[in-house]
């Protein structure tokens with residue numbers, strides 16, 4: 001059994017922790033969850049695994065896999081340490097890799113320590129095809145992300161527009177993924193995953209909309225290259241706990257964990 005540690009016990013972290021604890025994530029065992037404020041989780045059934053605010057205690061558990069479900073700051077703060085302690089590192093807040101120096105630091109560290117950084121598809125799809133297509137020349141990759149107004153509270157869009165009174169779709173961003181990943185650290189990590197699979201942060205074109213007419217988080221991907229073309233629309237059901245995040249994100253991490261301990265892997 002591989003020992004798993006989770007950083008962040010929010011929307012994604014809790015769903016992943018439950019699946020691991022209940023044996024729904026393959027041959028892995030939940031050892032520890034690193035949180036910022038342990039008092040929030042005093043009611044949790046934590047007798048079989050550790051919930052700690054103490055990063056030394058967390059990293060001393062001999063973890064085989066560390067899953068980051070906590071945001072860009074946590075990738076910066078703990079990514080190197082997870083790899084240093086000999087764990088493979090699953091990142092959901094992959095938008096942090098728009099910072100090239102952080103990306104290089106962690107990729108070099110993974111190389112030196114013989115561990116892997118693994119980026120699940122998370123909220124997006126088609127990364128298998130985009131990554132395969134980018135082996136040959138890839139001409140263009142675009143992403144259009146649309147979410148309902150409730151998904152944009154707490155982001156910079158709240159300062160641009162009155163979300164409560166919006167009656168038509170509003171284009172809040174048009175540019176490249178390097179900027180969308182940085183400007184929307186909790187909401188457009190998908191643009192980073194797409195960039196890393198395809199033609200990079202500075203060539204991947206992104207538009208971001210607030211759309212009062214939709215109830216799902218919608219991502220539309222188009223790519224063209226020697227491989228052919230892809231046009232893909234993804235509609236994620238927003239989680240009840242955090243409308244920025246779809247349920248599929250935790251499901252994708254669970255699928256990744258299953259792959260890591262299975263002799264049969266499909267869809268990578």
Ligand SMILES: NC(=O)C1=CN([C@@H]2O[C@H](COP(=O)(O)OP(=O)(O)OC[C@H]3O[C@@H](n4cnc5c(N)ncnc54)[C@H](OP(=O)(O)O)[C@@H]3O)[C@@H](O)[C@H]2O)C=CC1
Pocket residue numbers: 007008009010011012013034035036037069070071072073074077092093094121122123124185186187189190193242244245246249
């Ligand atoms: N790749 C993708 O497609 C997607 C990526 N994401 C990424 O995943 C992140 C988490 O999403 P989600 O679970 O919905 O967010 P939530 O806000 O529901 O949960 C985040 C949790 O992380 C905790 N946290 C934050 N910083 C730290 C830290 N330094 N150490 C320990 N815990 C920490 C928070 O704790 P506290 O309660 O103390 O604030 C909170 O409990 C997002 O910020 C986003 O970057 C999300 C969706 C899709």
Ligand SMILES: O=C([O-])CC(=O)C(=O)O
Pocket residue numbers: 123185186187188189190191217218236244245246249
């Ligand atoms: O990419 C993200 O950070 C979140 C997202 O779009 C989603 O859950 O649909």
